[in-house]
Amino acid sequence: MTHTTAVLLGVVATVVLDLVVLRTRLLTRRSFWTAYAIVLFFQLVTNQWLTARGVFVYDPDAIIGWRIGTAPVEDFLFGFALVTWSMAWWVWWGRRGVQRSAPRGPRPAVVRLATRRRRWPAGTTSRSGTARR
Amino acid sequence: MQHLTYVAMLVFVIVATLPLESVLRVGVYARLRRLGLVVLCAGVPFVVWDAAATRAGHWRFDTSQTLGLVLPAGLPLEEVLFFVVVPLASVMTLEAVRSTRPSWPVGDEVEAPEHHRDLP
Numbered sequence: 001m002t003h004t005t006a007v008l009l010g011v012v013a014t015v016v017l018d019l020v021v022l023r024t025r026l027l028t029r030r031s032f033w034t035a036y037a038i039v040l041f042f043q044l045v046t047n048q049w050l051t052a053r054g055v056f057v058y059d060p061d062a063i064i065g066w067r068i069g070t071a072p073v074e075d076f077l078f079g080f081a082l083v084t085w086s087m088a089w090w091v092w093w094g095r096r097g098v099q100r101s102a103p104r105g106p107r108p109a110v111v112r113l114a115t116r117r118r119r120w121p122a123g124t125t126s127r128s129g130t131a132r133r
Numbered sequence: 134m135q136h137l138t139y140v141a142m143l144v145f146v147i148v149a150t151l152p153l154e155s156v157l158r159v160g161v162y163a164r165l166r167r168l169g170l171v172v173l174c175a176g177v178p179f180v181v182w183d184a185a186a187t188r189a190g191h192w193r194f195d196t197s198q199t200l201g202l203v204l205p206a207g208l209p210l211e212e213v214l215f216f217v218v219v220p221l222a223s224v225m226t227l228e229a230v231r232s233t234r235p236s237w238p239v240g241d242e243v244e245a246p247e248h249h250r251d252l253p
Contacts, residue, residue: 001189002191003186003191003192006182006186006191010182024240025240026239026240029237029238029239029240030234030237031227031230031231031234031237031238031239032227032239034230034234034237035223035226035227035229035230038226038229038230039222039223039226042146042149042222046142046145046146049138049141049142050138050139050142053138053195053198054195054198055138055139055194055195055198055199056192056193056194056195057192057193057194057195058191058192059190059191059192062186062189062190062191062192063191079219081179082175082179082216082219082220082223083219083223085174085175085178085179085220086171086175086176086219086220086223086224087223087224087227088175089170089171089174089175090167090168090171090223090224090227090241091227091239091240091241092241093167093170093171093174094167094241095240095241098166098167098170099164099166099167100241100243101160102158102159102160102161102163102164103160103163103164
């Protein structure tokens with residue numbers, strides 16, 4: 001089996017895991033695709049770093065040869081599978097009640113300052129004259 | 134410096150996602166049990182896949198760009214850590230989206246409408 005075949009099977013397995021086995025249905029959610037788009041951007045950067053320097057050396061016979069930058073296109077399908085598996089299991093364990101919500105600890109002062117609410121109450125018109133979004 | 138090429142990428146991913154824990158309060162480091170189960174259920178199968186593909190000769194690693202520790206599976210230490218770091222970053226990103234868009238369901242909400250068990 002080539003790497004190309006393996007990643008295509010990996011993508012199919014991922015879809016089945018999410019929609020049928022775990023029924024997390026992440027692939028139908030805007031939250032998932034937004035998160036995946038962010039991860040994909042960083043995958044482009046980090047995979048370029050690794051493949052351009054030849055940390056991974058691919059057997060030309062194992063891949064189809066299409067590349068995004070210096071990274072074989074297969075890497076992106078592999079990444080899609082890994083990222084989706086990770087998120088799907090996270091959601092699934094949360095559903096099962098394993099640490100569903102994060103414990104509410106005190107917030108660091110610097111974070112309180114950075115995320116401080118505006119002074120005018122919600123629903124009122126701000127100084128710039130725009131109604132609340 | 135060359136032997137730090139791979140580990141630098143892992144450090145970058147950890148450092149880049151770390152602020153999410155405090156700024157957006159994603160609470161992934163605060164939920165290590167759940168994270169550990171993700172690594173077990175998602176990371177481990179991919180390590181097995183990776184080791185099999187490496188053994189089949191689909192690719193090899195330039196060990197001059199790694200720290201030099203090769204694990205029994207035939208994978209450099211960094212390659213195994215990759216399957217811890219990437220699930221961690223993935224989950225943190227999903228939680229970051231939830232933090233900024235609380236109205237977008239992720240699927241583990243208490244009142245998730247599609248969450249019902251079918252009878253066996």
